[in-house]
Amino acid sequence: MEPDMMQLMYDLNKEEALKRLPVILFLAILCLFGITSNLHVWYIYKYHFKSSTYRVFVLFMAMIDIVCCFVAIPFEFVDELFALAYTDLISCKIFRFLSTCINMASVFMLVIIAFERYGKVCTPDGNVMSETSATFSSTIVLIASVVFTFPAIYVYGRKTIMTTSEVVNYGNSSSNVSVIGYDCTWGNNIEDTLYFRCYHTWILMTIIGCMVVLAVIYSLIWSTLRRNLILTRNYAMCHTRSSSLVPGENNDEATRCKHGAVHPKESERIPNHTIDPTQVNKKDTTISNGKTDGDSDENLEINSEINKQNGETASSISIDVDDNLATLGICNRSQDISNDRKYSVEYYYSAKAQLLREKLRHAETVNERELPVTKVTFSLSLLCIVFCLPYIVCLITYLSNDAYVVAMSTHEHMFYLICFRLYLVNNVIKSIVYGCLDREFRKNLAKLYRSVFDGCKNFVSRNPK
Numbered sequence: 466m467e468p469d470m471m472q473l474m475y476d477l478n479k480e481e482a483l484k485r486l487p488v489i490l491f492l493a494i495l496c497l498f499g500i501t502s503n504l505h506v507w508y509i510y511k512y513h514f515k516s517s518t519y520r521v522f523v524l525f526m527a528m529i530d531i532v533c534c535f536v537a538i539p540f541e542f543v544d545e546l547f548a549l550a551y552t553d554l555i556s557c558k559i560f561r562f563l564s565t566c567i568n569m570a571s572v573f574m575l576v577i578i579a580f581e582r583y584g585k586v587c588t589p590d591g592n593v594m595s596e597t598s599a600t601f602s603s604t605i606v607l608i609a610s611v612v613f614t615f616p617a618i619y620v621y622g623r624k625t626i627m628t629t630s631e632v633v634n635y636g637n638s639s640s641n642v643s644v645i646g647y648d649c650t651w652g653n654n655i656e657d658t659l660y661f662r663c664y665h666t667w668i669l670m671t672i673i674g675c676m677v678v679l680a681v682i683y684s685l686i687w688s689t690l691r692r693n694l695i696l697t698r699n700y701a702m703c704h705t706r707s708s709s710l711v712p713g714e715n716n717d718e719a720t721r722c723k724h725g726a727v728h729p730k731e732s733e734r735i736p737n738h739t740i741d742p743t744q745v746n747k748k749d750t751t752i753s754n755g756k757t758d759g760d761s762d763e764n765l766e767i768n769s770e771i772n773k774q775n776g777e778t779a780s781s782i783s784i785d786v787d788d789n790l791a792t793l794g795i796c797n798r799s800q801d802i803s804n805d806r807k808y809s810v811e812y813y814y815s816a817k818a819q820l821l822r823e824k825l826r827h828a829e830t831v832n833e834r835e836l837p838v839t840k841v842t843f844s845l846s847l848l849c850i851v852f853c854l855p856y857i858v859c860l861i862t863y864l865s866n867d868a869y870v871v872a873m874s875t876h877e878h879m880f881y882l883i884c885f886r887l888y889l890v891n892n893v894i895k896s897i898v899y900g901c902l903d904r905e906f907r908k909n910l911a912k913l914y915r916s917v918f919d920g921c922k923n924f925v926s927r928n929p930k
């Protein structure tokens with residue numbers, strides 16, 4: 466009597482599904498938690514947050530994550546349940562394509578957000594992204610993800626797996642029978658081709674390239690935020706010390722704070738208001754004062770190199786004054802050269818104070834408005850890198866030597882399968898990041914559940930048993 470091959474295939478599939486139970490439970494937890502948490506994120510940011518580029522990006526990422534939890538993760542769940550009996554080719558191609566597209570869109574969104582953060586933190590006077598631009602960029606990311614991952618429809622498909630099963634014959638004799646199974650990975654005609662290698666290499670290089678871009682951009686952002694924190698801290702320290710000095714004394718530190726200096730050792734590098742005429746021609750300060758025929762204005766140019774603290778590069782301040790300096794009260798043509806020099810240094814300190822005030826105003830704005838949002842986006846990018854690295858390692862391992870995966874033990878194979886799907890955590894964990902780092906999100910979430918609890922309480926009180 467010939468054994469039923471289909472029945473043998475399903476019997477072997479049940480055994481394999483039991484072995485993969487930890488992976489199935491892991492995917493089930495991700496799916497349930499991801500659907501619940503991402504719906505909370507979408508609702509709260511949609512109806513309880515003011516319009517901003519940050520809100521636009523969060524809503525787009527929440528929609529991507531919701532689709533992932535409704536489509537991609539359940540498909541991976543079904544794929545593990547039918548590890549040896551996935552027979553439908555069309556659904557395999559469609560769901561593999563959607564899963565790849567969704568996860569690439571998540572990575573691309575983080576890159577766009579990083580560029581937006583860089584524009585707001587590091588280039589405040591440049592072209593800052595608006596809400597319309599954020600919406601347009603997010604839409605372009607979705608379209609680019611579809612185009613970028615479209616070859617996945619050809620690469621992925623039903624793969625034939627040859628396995629053996631022990632069959633008990635009449636007379637209590639047994640024999641090994643070859644059984645054909647089907648797995649939803651990539652097609653039989655594509656695995657050993659150059660196209661297969663090129664496609665996965667292109668995917669890997671894109672993901673790694675996005676990681677490098679995220680690391681570089683957030684390194685620049687961190688450097689700018691660090692300088693801003695040092696600037697505000699030194700400014701506060703300077704004013705604290707100047708307020709504690711004895712009035713009436715010749716306090717250089719009070720004078721420095723008055724003129725906007727923020728570094729405690731600024732007097733070691735910058736001269737006092739009254740300078741020695743013999744020191745005018747030194748390289749640190751150059752004063753040029755000239756007059757031409759037919760020109761009623763004086764041209765005053767001050768070039769000064771200011772060495773910044775903490776390893777910052779030197780910057781030069783060049784101020785050209787073409788207005789009537791006598792009207793501005795900066796210098797008087799009837800005064801002698803020593804008074805001109807004195808007023809020139811006074812003007813130098815005034816320009817320096819204005820520059821420092823502008824820097825301080827920008828630093829305070831960044832620290833107050835942009836730092837909390839940047840912490841959230843940086844955490845999302847860092848988690849994306851952390852959870853994508855195991856997937857990259859597993860894929861490189863398989864592409865380099867697929868026999869290594871075949872020779873794994875049961876426990877090693879389970880660990881390999883979980884690591885291969887750890888990138889799905891990126892579509893689930895965002896709500897935890899918002900809850901930990903976004904105080905406004907926590908406040909609105911608590912308000913939401915408080916209103917739900919009060920509504921249930923009122924309903925019970927109106928309908929007693």
